[in-house]
Amino acid sequence: MSDHDQDFDALQPAELPHEDFRCGAVALLGRPNVGKSTLLNAMIGFRLSIVSPRPQTTRHRILGIATNEAGQILYVDTPGLHRGAKRAMNRSLNRAARSAISEVDLAVQVIESGRWTDEDQALYDALAEQKIPRLLAINKVDLAKDKSAMLPFVAGLMEQHSFDEVYYVSALKEKGLKELEQGILKRLPVRAPMYGEDEITDRSERFLAAEMVREQLMLRLDQELPYATTVEIEQFKDREDGVAEIHAVIWVERDGQKAIVIGNGGQQLKAIGSAARRKMEQLFERKIYLRLWVKVREGWVDDETMLKKFGYTD
The missing domain is CATH 3.30.300.20 (K homology (KH) domain)
Structure with a gap:
């Protein structure tokens, strides 16, 4: 963990550890309370982003760093996008979430199992403007009472939406995370690491x-x-x-x-x-x-x- 906030785009990369080493920034995006912060913590193996049952717990962009032999993933946890933002605080959170989309190599849209709302659609529309890979992570699959309804739900979703791949995860139970990590890594550019292997965030x-x-x-x-x-x-x-x-x-x-x-x-x-x-x-x-x-x-x-x-x- 570094003592000072940094902009990962401004860092000078180190030498490439091996010819297939990958490194890039990944935005975790979604409406409030779909479990983005819990997912970030699970993906980096460290409780970095604060978590509560309330929507809008995350108010800042937070960078979580996961490094292994295959590559270094810079996860960007963002505030949840919400519609009808009437207060300056809410508008600020929406701007933070939207600006993150333009600064990353890949986006993971996180939704709740079995639900696709107007807010999910608004985020999807914002993502569609960017020329980056888009993955769909369906979270909280462990809470789905009727798992047989999951496949028709996803099939209907994919008929109308374009994602590079769909992943079924439970951030809380840490299920499906390895598959998601592998799907992210193979879509990141071959690039030297931006941070030391022991660093977990750029936040002070x-x-x-x-x-x-x-x-x-x-x-x-x-x-x-x-x-x-x-x-x-x-x-x-x-x-x-x-x-x-x-x-x-x-x-x-x-x-x-x-x-x-x-x-x-x-x-x-x-x-x-x-x-x-x-x-x-x-x-x-x-x-x-x-x-x-x-x-x-x-x-x-x-x-x-x-x-x-x-x-x-x-």
Whole structure:
């Protein structure tokens, strides 16, 4: 893991490990809550992208790197595309997802087993504009009650849509992933690796720390409140005693939301901090001292300047 965010297109490649070694960027695309982040984590064998049962958990493009003897796959996890995006935040997420399509060598559209929605169709139409290979990954096949209906569903889908290949996977159960990986690799260009074999992301520890706090907000807060929150890391430093000291601010839109995040006697905020700290210690492999504050900024979700401040960019 590198300490600074990088643009993989700007890196100078190393020597080609062997004549058939392949390397390229692959966008994981789909509507909200189809399991893209779970799939990313499973494909790289590391819990990098945060996961919750809620739609729109992923708000940023996240690069996950998987390297083996055959090649290096740069998986780009994107926010889910959703229609009717009325708020600035939603428009920003859609722009991030759409811009990823133009920057990769291959796209994997992820859908739920047995479902093809208007949002799936909108993403397919956006993909059709790009001259890159397109794979279809049907996720959550383990949850399909009537598996005999799967083949007619896919046959009907392929009559009206053009994908290079279809893969049946369960990201949660880690089924069908090897076949998907092989299908990706054979369509990537022969190219030297962009990253070291031990690197798993281009994102900084600072970014990942904010994501782990936000994950707890998504898991622990009810109804719409998680969508009115974001996390900003104000300080991240390694002390002489080997402990990483992190100061984070949880931003909300209203005073009432602040009270809910803090909870009775500060218990909710304490639980959020404790769970996030444990996740950080596992990922960063050192002791963490985490301090959290909750602050109010009205309308930050619709404020383009604040969105850029909090790292929401195309």
